[in-house]
Amino acid sequence: MPTLNFAEISIEQGMAMADGLMEADKYELAAKVLRALLPSAPAAMKNRIRVRLGLASVRNNRSPMTRGALKLLERGVLDVFVGEGLATWSKTMPFYDDERFIALADSHAHLLPLPNWHWNLQTVLWAVRQVRDLDGDFMELGVFKGHTTLFCSEYIGFADWPKRWFLYDTFDGIPDDQIDPNFKSTNQVYKGTFSFEEVRDRFAHIPNITVIKGRVPEVLAETCPEKICFIHMDLNNAAAEIHALDALYDKLVPGGIIVFDDYGWTVSRAQFDAENAWFAKRGLQILPLPTGQGLFIKR
Numbered sequence: 413m414p415t416l417n418f419a420e421i422s423i424e425q426g427m428a429m430a431d432g433l434m435e436a437d438k439y440e441l442a443a444k445v446l447r448a449l450l451p452s453a454p455a456a457m458k459n460r461i462r463v464r465l466g467l468a469s470v471r472n473n474r475s476p477m478t479r480g481a482l483k484l485l486e487r488g489v490l491d492v493f494v495g496e497g498l499a500t501w502s503k504t505m506p507f508y509d510d511e512r513f514i515a516l517a518d519s520h521a522h523l524l525p526l527p528n529w530h531w532n533l534q535t536v537l538w539a540v541r542q543v544r545d546l547d548g549d550f551m552e553l554g555v556f557k558g559h560t561t562l563f564c565s566e567y568i569g570f571a572d573w574p575k576r577w578f579l580y581d582t583f584d585g586i587p588d589d590q591i592d593p594n595f596k597s598t599n600q601v602y603k604g605t606f607s608f609e610e611v612r613d614r615f616a617h618i619p620n621i622t623v624i625k626g627r628v629p630e631v632l633a634e635t636c637p638e639k640i641c642f643i644h645m646d647l648n649n650a651a652a653e654i655h656a657l658d659a660l661y662d663k664l665v666p667g668g669i670i671v672f673d674d675y676g677w678t679v680s681r682a683q684f685d686a687e688n689a690w691f692a693k694r695g696l697q698i699l700p701l702p703t704g705q706g707l708f709i710k711r
């Protein structure tokens with residue numbers, strides 16, 4: 413087999429090669445090519461390589477469309493970012509200036525079936541840093557394989573914070589009686605594809621994080637912090653999230669933050685409507701973000 417010397421190809425040629433490999437369904441090889449290009453790429457090209465590397469790291473049935481959107485936008489504008497359900501251009505991408513952010517997002521990307529989750533991770537990371545000095549503990553409702561909390565807790569060095577982070581999941585997907593319209597097929601992603609033991613072991617190096625198996629809201633009656641300063645709400649169903657709000661809102665300290673993960677996705681419209689109604693009754697509002705997340709800060 414002939415060997416390829418990367419010194420002989422330009423960065424543009426290398427990126428075209430990686431695009432071709434993804435089109436041919438050779439994602440791992442495309443990622444290898446992109447990783448080899450990164451160190452010698454000029455600063456202006458690095459982000460173009462990084463966004464491709466993110467697309468090469470996670471394959472799903474929308475990957476061809478996402479790659480197509482990237483190429484189309486790059487024909488006309490600069491600083492293009494394309495991820496799952498979100499494209500930005502001509503915008504500063506703060507996370508690409510942060511080597512630790514990039515390295516951690518890259519190393520955990522395989523834990524989520526959605527590519528280039530950087531804008532979403534950035535929201536959650538902002539929130540957890542924002543509440544650092546408040547009273548109370550952290551919660552994540554809906555953990556899946558642990559992607560978001562692992563990223564944030566490693567980034568901030570949560571093991572050294574004088575707080576606890578409680579992570580809840582059925583570890584068996586959305587309970588049948590809680591499934592919203594549109595979510596029957598999506599639930600297959602969570603059925604038998606991950607386990608409590610796997611996730612518990614993934615967090616074993618962070619002693620102040622506790623992984624709890626159980627159904628929300630019932631499990632909250634068994635294990636729940638007295639005071640809460642942060643909730644990542646990601647249960648993909650309206651019934652459980654509304655019950656969780658009923659159970660937890662009074663424990664949320666002033667300044668405490670809730671990040672709703674699914675809130676603005678059109679497939680999650682039932683959550684959007686139910687949560688807006690819940691807050692409207694109290695004269696409050698969730699801020700919709702273009703990532704699909706909803707942001708709430710308690711007064």
Ligand SMILES: C[S@@+](CC[C@H](N)C(=O)[O-])C[C@H]1O[C@@H](n2cnc3c(N)ncnc32)[C@H](O)[C@@H]1O
Nearest residue numbers: 554555556559560581582585586627628646652
């Ligand atoms: C979108 S995933 C969570 C993704 C995770 N937050 C992350 O960032 O990687 C939704 C999770 O909610 C869990 N879930 C859904 N309904 C639940 C309930 N009533 N109680 C506990 N877990 C539930 C599912 O098992 C699934 O793992």
